[in-house]
Amino acid sequence: MLRKLSLLLICLLCLYGCNRSSTFTLWQLPSQVNTIGNSYVIRTSHGKIIVMDGGGEQEKDYLKGFVEALGGKVDAWFISHLHNDHMGALKVLLESDSLRIDKIYHSSFTDEQLPLEGEGWQKYYETFYATLDNATDMEVIDCHSGDELEIDGVNFKILSEKNPEIKDFNNSSMVIKMWDKHKSFIFLGDLGVKGGNKLLASEYAADLECDYLQMAHHGQAGCSKGFYEAVKFRACLWPTPSWVYNNDLGQGFNTGGLKTIEVRGWMDELGITEHYRSFEGLVKIE
Ligand SMILES: [Fe+2]
Structure with a gap:
């Protein structure tokens, strides 16, 4: 009897192990410089590699090494929006042709949006778009709200695309939901109050449910309290x-002009107790 129970237990454990191995792994990469990089790497159950944003230029070597340790090829790279703390690493990696990338997914900004942050940045982003346009060995996909795709059992849905009528870059962050049957994520990029409210008023508000929510704009300002209250997440x-x-900013806790402590308070009010902070090191979620 005891032997039969042991065999049953072993079978159940094996089934659980096999089941978990069919899910994807996400890493939140720690910032390599003391600034606001936004960088996630995902490995699917069969080894496909996906990058969300990738962080700033100074983080390119760490990111490249991380991807190389996972096989060296990126199957899909999602860019939330044009800001160098999100696509700077990708820009320099493309320019140096030092990483194999199959597909890039983004929400292409309009010509009218590009000058919004001054001439210097306009040239920076135009150079980036020219690199994407001239690439011959990868596919660049311009995404729109409602687009869905699946990569090796991992599902993606674009919940929000560029919002050129809101005349800033952050509110044009592409919002991406990613899930399989075990867990789900929503990446908000640097979405702001206006972009968040527009998403809430759209048909895709129904998709605002996930296990893990990437805090908008690094958790500093970003979306409204009402937006976070509307999203179901843990x-x-x-x-x-x-x-x-x-x-x-150098004068002690909560002495700067940032809104992060207020946003942290909102999370406390919502009863969220599970937090993964990039400054604490590499985060791995399986
Ligand atoms: Fe950012």
């Missing part, structure tokens, strides 16, 4: 350096 991903997390 854990926060903070792509955030400690000085932003603590609103400490």
